[in-house]
Amino acid sequence: MQKYDVAIIGGGASGLACAVGIKERDKNLSVVILEKGERAGRKIAASGNGQGNVSNVDLSASHYHGSGAFLAEKLCCSGLYNPLELFDFLFINDKLGRIYPAGKQGSALSDCLLKKVKEAGVDLVLSTSVESVERGYKLSLSDGNTILADRLVMSAGGAAQKQFGTDGSAYNLVKSLGHTVTPVSPSLVQLRCDTRHIKTLKGIRAECKVTAYGADGKILGVAEGDVIFTDYGVSGNAVFYVSAYCSGEENVTLSLEFLPEISVGQIENDVRNKIEKGYPQSELLCGTLHNQLGRAIMRRCGGCDPRTVAQTVKNFTLKAEGSLGFDYAQVTRGGVPACEVDENLQSRLAPNLYFAGEILDVDGDCGGYNLTWAFCSGMHAAKSIVNSFDTDD
Ligand SMILES: Cc1cc2nc3c(=O)[nH]c(=O)nc-3n(C[C@H](O)[C@H](O)[C@H](O)COP(=O)(O)OP(=O)(O)OC[C@H]3O[C@@H](n4cnc5c(N)ncnc54)[C@H](O)[C@@H]3O)c2cc1C
Incomplete structure (x- = not known):
């Protein structure tokens, strides 16, 4: 039975950042990461469509949600931790403020962290799931082994995209240690819609402003960017962005504003001009919008009042x-x-238990906010853990 100073459950962004942070502060502490997947850091590599959207130039607090949003404000938005310092790279940002490594390769980010983990002497145990945990801490693994640890970090992620090892089963581990889990819902996700008016638009991409309204007509969220029409509804970065504000809401209506930079009056004149020139009704938005989109709008109008x-x-x-x-x-x-956690991300219910990343009730907007939270909370848990050993001495 192997014994470690610190065991980290989950080799994702927060677990890797935590391991690196612990070793940078105290190289003598023995650390093990237990990761059920064949590789660690897979979501980091997949982020930003494989380009590695690691953070955002606008780290204002309004981009974070959940009961732990104030923790993100403290750790990420205040600049207390800078996730970019984990990497030995040059970074660039796009016009939406999304920060990427200059080489725009997400796997370079995970490779860099894995190199640091290896060089620091962290034991990374792959293809091994933690099946149960007893206070103390005693971890029973899927390969039949048992590991003992003085400090335990729960960085096992949430329930999004089980192909990355996150199927929500880690919530049972935290519940077995006395914690609760709030109701969970998917965020930053494609939205299903009533497709009656967009049946002919499958595969078409349009730049627009999307506003999501709740059942009471209140604005839930607004975003500008791409919308892609699909057979189930809508996708695209503007949809991903507003989906964060629709998560868990019922009876949401999306309003798509095409041509946000052109006024209603200008469009009205354009239509009137085309009517005068004898354009058929279905073609009145020809050249103004993608033809198929224009025709779908004309069908929906049911007439040609400009x-x-x-x-x-x-x-x-x-x-x-x-x-x-x-x-x-x-x-x-x-x-x-x-x-259920204190300002050190330590459990208030189970001694020497720490949390980092998506497993906590914190989620961010689309655009680098979730990796920023995962990295900053991992770095903060690392600092707290090393401090706790110093206090023990
Ligand atoms: C496709 C995709 C694209 C994304 N793009 C972006 C983006 O561009 N920008 C951004 O900021 N965020 C993005 N995100 C979100 C971001 O990647 C996550 O919020 C972040 O990685 C969460 O980090 P984490 O360490 O908390 O959890 P995770 O990275 O999910 O890691 C948790 C790990 O724990 C392991 N695990 C779970 N249970 C156990 C167990 N019992 N035993 C052992 N191991 C276990 C899992 O296998 C997993 O590897 C994206 C997510 C996905 C899925």
């Missing part, structure tokens, strides 16, 4: 009918409530 057409271009509504669910979501909304 004002109505222009208003429909500016407010093309779709009734949202949920999302594609956890299998497609980038992040989980909900998790271990913030009231």
